[in-house]
Amino acid sequence: xxxxTGLKILSVSSVLLLVAAxxxxxxxxxxxxxxxxxxxxxYFHVAAGWVGALAFFVAFAAGLLHLRRGSLLADRxxxxxxxxxxxxxxxxxxxxxxxxxxxxxxxxxxxxRLTTATITWLLYAAYLLLRQGIEDPQRRARFAAxxxxxxxxxxxxxFAAIRxxxxxxxxxxxxxxxxxxxxxxxxxxxxxTLLFSVLVFTVLYGTLLWHRLRLEQLSERVAQMRLRLLQx
Amino acid sequence: MVNTAAETAYYLWLAAGAFxxxxxxxxxxxxxxxxxxxxxxxxxxANAEQQEAGR
Numbered sequence: 001x002x003x004x005t006g007l008k009i010l011s012v013s014s015v016l017l018l019v020a021a022x023x024x025x026x027x028x029x030x031x032x033x034x035x036x037x038x039x040x041x042x043y044f045h046v047a048a049g050w051v052g053a054l055a056f057f058v059a060f061a062a063g064l065l066h067l068r069r070g071s072l073l074a075d076r077x078x079x080x081x082x083x084x085x086x087x088x089x090x091x092x093x094x095x096x097x098x099x100x101x102x103x104x105x106x107x108x109x110x111x112x113r114l115t116t117a118t119i120t121w122l123l124y125a126a127y128l129l130l131r132q133g134i135e136d137p138q139r140r141a142r143f144a145a146x147x148x149x150x151x152x153x154x155x156x157x158x159f160a161a162i163r164x165x166x167x168x169x170x171x172x173x174x175x176x177x178x179x180x181x182x183x184x185x186x187x188x189x190x191x192x193t194l195l196f197s198v199l200v201f202t203v204l205y206g207t208l209l210w211h212r213l214r215l216e217q218l219s220e221r222v223a224q225m226r227l228r229l230l231q232x
Numbered sequence: 233m234v235n236t237a238a239e240t241a242y243y244l245w246l247a248a249g250a251f252x253x254x255x256x257x258x259x260x261x262x263x264x265x266x267x268x269x270x271x272x273x274x275x276x277x278a279n280a281e282q283q284e285a286g287r
Binding site: 048 | 247251262272273
């Protein structure tokens with residue numbers, strides 16, 4: 001594999017941006033009056049959730065592209081994006097539970113947002129399992145694309161869950177839910193920190209996707225070489 | 233609600249640990265997969281060269 005300067009620059013930038021985001025979360029953003037420092041979990045919690053949704057959207061778009069044009073590159077993008085999305089979605093769910101313990105006095109409750117987020121996580125974990133079960137690459141790509149397009153329905157549902165159903169989960173964007181516990185009004189510094197964290201996590205996603213796609217490319221090279229050797 | 237500074241620190245470290253473990257764990261996994269594939273490729277290439285020389 002050849003050295004990739006662009007990817008190297010992007011990787012270093014991602015690390016530096018992450019350090020800057022940590023500075024903003026712990027130094028620049030003011031202390032929230034009611035929740036105290038625990039509220040700081042919120043910045044990366046929301047950013048991780050955003051990247052999860054973005055990654056699943058990319059997988060959805062790549063799935064549609066594969067179904068339309070039969071592109072195997074699109075299938076590769078869908079696989080890599082889903083894998084990264086699952087990692088960020090896990091961060092989102094786990095950090096939410098850690099925030100909930102002191103604020104809601106429980107690690108977990110079957111609230112509409114928490115339930116739909118868990119369903120989304122399970123659907124995409126199943127996507128990876130489905131891929132493992134099909135040998136033929138063309139068939140696997142087609143099945144995964146159809147599954148990925150259908151599974152994406154859970155993403156807008158998760159976003160809308162706290163706006164449609166009665167929920168104790170705070171609403172950050174738009175009007176707050178009346179029954180929410182742990183809601184707060186963001187100051188401009190808090191908003192800046194949130195937007196910066198979202199930006200940093202998006203760059204991080206792009207970097208990881210690039211790395212993951214290179215890994216997939218290498219994996220395919222190995223598979224092809226093995227096949228060539230077996231055929232003699 | 234959080235009552236003490238120690239309690240706050242506990243939850244913040246817990247969150248940092250979760251982010252670190254998931255993010256760091258995934259990165260380690262990617263690096264390990266990359267190394268294993270590079271080793272496999274080198275092995276296959278050596279095998280192919282031997283096959284060529286044997287002909």
